[in-house]
Amino acid sequence: MKRYKLTTLLCLCLSTASWALSNDTEQPIYIDSDNQELDIQNNVVTFTGNVILRQGSIDIRADKVVVTRPGGQEGKETIDAYGNPATFHQVMDDGKPIDGAAKKMRYETATEFLKMTEEAVLIQEGSEIKGNVISYRIDQQKLVAESGKKQRVTTILQPNQLNNDKK
Incomplete structure (x- = not known):
């Protein structure tokens, strides 16, 4: 019975868009970890130890992933991933891969908001953005990178991407 409740809660928690920029959100989510803990009263599932989350082309690796559904409301999930990094x-839909890393990542499914903090980096086709905090509004395709103490935001653009934008 406990396994049934756990599986049901996981399916409900993870059935909406998470971390996706394309039709990946229509695919099933698979989570492998060394351990998992379920708090039914608070609608929280915690995965620890070599966590691998896969959904379509999305692949997230972390030391810990926490999925929260405030008030049990579907479509309002928050996914927090922690690692070093x-x-x-x-x-992406155009076939180009995008990679990211940070010590903390947070995705809010209701607002399609991704926030990466502590040594955050996004890389696509050799170009990269580094900052203490990188926030991305997926639905609006708006990105903001912020510096940290004694640190600046660094952006490296590859010439081939600049030339492709001119076409």
Whole structure:
């Protein structure tokens, strides 16, 4: 019975868009970890130890992933990933991969908001953005990178991407 409740809660918690920029959110989510803990009263599932989350082309690797559904409301999930660093990989609709890493990542499904903090980096086709905090509004395709103490935001653009934008 406990296994049934756990599986049901996981399916409900993870059935909405998470971390996706394409039709990956229509795919099932697979989570492998060394351990998992379920708090039914608070609608929280915690995965620890070599966590691998896969959904379509999305691949997230972390030391710990916490999925929360406030008030049990579907579509309002928050996914927090922690690692040294936590990483993600996804193939975009145009076939180009995007990779990211940070010590903390947070995705809010209701607002399609991704926030990466502490040594955050996004890389696509050799170009990269580094900052203490990188926030991305997926639905609006708006990105903001912020510096930290004694640190600046660094952006490296590859010439081939600049030339492709001119075409």
